[in-house]
Amino acid sequence: MKSILRQPGLRFIFGANVISMLGSGMNSAAVTWYILQATHSETALGLLVVLQTIPAMLMLPFTGVIIDRQDRRYLVMMLDAARALVIVTVAVLVLRHQAQLWMLYLMNILVAAGFWMFWPTITALIQELTPEAQFVHANTFLLAGVQGGWLMAGALVGFVYNHIGLGGVLLIDCATYVVSFLCYFAVRKGKQVVQRPHEITAELKDAEGAFQRYWLELHEGLRYLRSKPYVVLLGTSWALFLGAMLTQGVLTAPLSDLVFHGGAVGYGWLNGGWGVGAFLSAWYAPAVIRALKARPALGLSMGLLAASLFLLPYSRWLALAVGVYGLMGTARGIAGISISTTMMELVPKHFMGRVQNTFYFFGTFIQVVMGLVVGVASQHIGLGLGFALVGGLYFIACLTAVWPVSHPAAAAETEAVG
Secondary structure: OHHHHOOHHHHHHHHHHHHHHHHHHHHHHHHHHHHHHHHOOHHHHHHHHHHHHHHHHHHHHHHHHHHHHOOHHHHHHHHHHHHHHHHHHHHHHHHOOOOOHHHHHHHHHHHHHHHHHHHHHHHHHHHHHOOHHHHHHHHHHHHHHHHHHHHHHHHHHHHHHHHHHHHHHHHHHHHHHHHHHHHHHOOOOOOOOOOOOHHHHHHHHOOOHHHHHHHHHHHHHHHHHHOOHHHHHHHHHHHHHHHHHHHOHHHHHHHHHHHOOOHHHHHHHHHHHHHHHHHHHHHHHHHHHHHHOHHHHHHHHHHHHHHHHHHHHHOOOHHHHHHHHHHHHHHHHHHHHHHHHHHHHHOOHHHHHHHHHHHHHHHHHHHHHHHHHHHHHHHHOOHHHHHHHHHHHHHHHHHHHHOOOOOHHHHHHHHHHO
16 A cells, blocks of 8 residues: 555545545535525425536536546646635625525535536546556545545534634635645646547547547447446446435434434534544455455445444434444445446546446436435435435445346456357
């Protein structure tokens, strides 16, 4: 793992993610808490989750081509700059007491648009910069950085929100984007784009015009997936995992408020428990994946997440729920590293943006549907049903993770013997 840190570019990326996720985590938690207190409605939180997915649904089918054809470092820098500008604008309005609820929804839509292009871009950039034998360690460091930031955010926002308010939290988030931009600027010099195989390059040269070339590149990604059932099943687990994890944000604030009556501080403890579990998992996830192999480790993690969601609303003590959130954070860490590493190993670099975006698209579609369903069910029927619905997504992800299908390497060996 030390060899990863010896590479300056990767060090800057991991540092940027710690700082950026600190601000993003505080932003997300503060906005969620603000909207809940302003509306006292779980449905309003469900609407927030749904609105965040609108740009993703429009962008994801097409931005994978951009990620694969452009310099990924430049894309990340531009996304950081754009999001910082949006957030500082809203922060000023909040501090001047001129902000309205619709402005927060709009801010989240725009920031989410940046996120849904940022995350597949940064994953593709890390695959590009990391030696193949070190994918597990690179993903471990990425998770540690992301969850380290979210850990500090989850622990801090519940305690500082009452003192600096939403406007102060948004200013902190904007500052972290500026630092992140500078870190990515230092990753390397000059424009660098992933090279394509010669036969694909020749085919694209024959395309008549930019529009035909673009659709040809998009079709290449779909054609690649049709021939890779192992990747499709893994990606299905990924999509369900993303949809469940993002929808889960609708439930944490009401759990603190309605079940434990813990207010913003209880909300901070629950987020902190998740962050601690996910951060600590970075230290032992590689050993777990090595011992169990990637897909069994992924299935076990999804099953653990499902069981935790089914049980959480019936907890009677905040401390117990914080412990369960810590266990869920651990499962999230192992699952995330398993999926990302396996994808990096299987998917060629020049397809990574398009393949990731395909599954991110279905993950956001799940989030659109489940965000509203879980919000309405939690408010009008009961919080337990909302938790059960999200737990059901994790359970299906567990099934697709362990569904029997030949690994590409095993299939290749079989063909060679035949």
